[in-house]
């Protein structure tokens with residue numbers, strides 16, 4: 001298959017490029033220099049030239065506090081972008097895979113969210129991503145939307161310049177102690193496994209909305225605790241509450257996703273448990289780099 005990857009130098013995009021190549025696909029990596037997804041002419045020119053059978057869109061405006069003040073840009077990239085790609089998917093005949101977020105939920109369910117649960121976005125980022133989901137699925141019959149949570153990869157996020165693992169390792173080296181919240185619960189997931197399982201979803205040929213996160217759930221503190229234990233960090237790690245960090249942005253306190261749709265697909269491997277996946281990632285990419 002000929003697969004174009006938008007946001008190819010990003011955290012998830014990098015792993016998508018590698019996974020597609022590993023599986024023998026012809027890869028067309030597209031970066032911000034090649035395509036601005038929110039501009040119709042740019043998107044149409046790049047995707048027409050690429051002649052893809054499938055397009056993965058890993059591009060996003062996902063700095064959550066910035067989205068609160070740069071609302072037009074958030075909606076341009078996260079909503080108009082997938083609208084353009086969906087329209088091109090309809091016109092040119094490619095399947096498009098779009099990525100969204102656990103933040104479309106308000107967290108009040110306090111139990112893992114399935115794809116049929118009603119979203120209720122609490123902030124601009126989440127509202128713009130939810131709008132993008134509707135466009136991705138309703139403007140093309142060949143759309144797949146995959147919601148993710150707490151992603152981390154070898155190349156920390158291009159937009160944020162970091163991910164939770166890289167921030168924790170940095171803080172442990174620089175600060176006398178590190179304080180992490182116990183009252184926000186999620187399903188942290190490595191981008192390498194997202195890439196692998198996204199291709200399994202594409203292969204299934206079944207369009208629609210998917211949740212794709214590691215099995216199990218944890219607080220940000222438990223996520224950090226596993227980093228400390230695996231990398232044998234000695235800086236004190238202290239439990240705290242979100243109440244300690246005044247934030248202008250409302251976020252869900254509970255955003256665990258249930259991979260219900262994915263798990264119903266035939267011939268797919270279940271997602272790995274978050275702790276097993278995290279330990280494997282740390283051993284592969286950090287273990288021998290920490291002094």
Ligand SMILES: NC(=O)c1ccc[n+]([C@@H]2O[C@H](COP(=O)([O-])OP(=O)(O)OC[C@H]3O[C@@H](n4cnc5c(N)ncnc54)[C@H](OP(=O)(O)O)[C@@H]3O)[C@@H](O)[C@H]2O)c1
Nearest residue numbers: 007010011012032036037059060099148150151157158159
């Ligand atoms: N981070 C999380 O924990 C989390 C949680 C749930 C869902 N997600 C979703 O996961 C997806 C992937 O995130 P990520 O961390 O891999 O992102 P990332 O590392 O920031 O990568 C995004 C890529 O998109 C490119 N890009 C940005 N704006 C663009 C535009 N207007 N047109 C074309 N390309 C553009 C960026 O290029 P430049 O670097 O050159 O700007 C970058 O290569 C996103 O959809 C995000 O919303 C993330």
